[in-house]
Amino acid sequence: MKDLMKKIQAQALDSQHCYLVALIESEGSTPRTSGAYMLVGEKGLLYGTIGGGGMEYAAQQLAQQRLQNGGGSFVKTFDLSPAAGMACGGSCQVQFCYLPAGEETGDLAEEALSAMKQHAPWWFLLPLGEGNALPQIKKDLQLAGRRGVVDIDGCAYYAEQYDYDGSVYVFGAGHVARELVPLLSHLGFKCIVLDDRAEFADAAAFPQAEHVQQVDFTKLQEACSLTAKDYAVVMTRGHVHDANVERYLLTTPVGYIGIMGSKNKAAMARAALLADGYSEQQLARVITPIGIDIGSETPAEIAVSIAAQLIQTRSERVSERG
Structure with missing residues (x-):
């Protein structure tokens, strides 16, 4: 989202108009579920994806055509059945939210x-249907669930809650870190x-890190x-440095x-911590x-193997939140 x-x-x-194209509802087998976004300008895709393939291409073309004809928000349902030449077999509803160039759109972003x-929960409200209303950012809403179509004061919105999902603290800035940080950043982790x-x-x-700092690993x-x-x-x-970081x-x-490291390196750090009085239960928190x-x-x-494990961990956290 950032x-x-x-x-x-x-x-x-x-001064460039564009469309925020959002997958808001899906039925059956579809490449993506609700909450997928892409940004389309007059020359085509600017950012993101709503699933790729023929449906996404058709959505891009439609957005470009509407930009050439004056814009305006609208919603469209795409048939993904074999009868429509698609293999997925489902259908999805897509909102095309027109974002005019200018101060108001810039202020929204x-x-x-x-x-x-601010590391606090907030809601992104995407107005549904036709018109020219811009999305809204709300911090004080109480809605059931974390995403879905809602009615607020008689108006329909696709609402999605965002929260601070944690940062990845990388202790050590060597070769692997230089491969890992840009990869994690691309995957949506703050490093x-x-x-x-x-x-x-x-x-x-x-350059992709949120912050880089020289520190004393013992403090x-x-x-x-x-x-x-x-x-x-x-x-x-x-x-030795690993053990100091683990102690903290x-x-x-x-x-x-x-x-990170060999089994021997991990064993030495573990032995140092056990000698310091740390319990097996405490050390069970550590993946090595x-x-x-x-x-x-x-x-x-x-870096790929680490990123995969972090994706897995993040996905498990999201599932636990519901």
Whole structure:
């Protein structure tokens, strides 16, 4: 959503009209479920996807045609059955929300970006049907569920709640971190990179990170404060530093702790912590070696295995929230 809003803001400031195309309801077998968005300008797709294939292409073409003819919001149902030449077999309802260039659309995007920075729940309300009403950002709504079509004061909206989903704290800024951070950022994770070496804690090396900082791994309580929604990925240059980071993490409620390294490196860090009096139950919070086992060897492959595990963890959290 952050990248989408930045793109909307850029379009508005560049005097370019566009359509926010949203999949709001689906039946049967469809490539995506409700809550998928794409942004379409006069020259085609600007950002996102609502499932790809023939349906998405048709939606893009329709949005481009309407932009050439003056815009205006509207809704359309797409038949994805074999009779319509589609293989999915279902149908989906798509809202085309017209976003005119100018200050009002830019302010909407800025309001959403501001809400994201506050780490508090907020609602995105997409007006349904025809007309020229813009989406709204609301922070004080009480609605059942986290997404769906709702009626507010006699008007229909597709409502979706957004909340702070946690940040990924990457301890260690070496080769794997340089592969991991851009990948996680592309997947929608917010990354914070920490290293004790000034030459490695370089913001220029991590342009996608939310924050990059040089820290003392023995004094992390002074540098960061992790919550149960956050993720900790430990990939320092040695088991001594790993153990120091683990000591801090085990004092926090952080929801995920993963340690990169060989079994020998992990065993040494574990032995140091057991010698310090940490229990097996406490150490059970730690996943080591980190990542899904896909036979990865190179930094890029290891980054993929870690990212896959974080996607899995995030998906499980979303399922638990309902």
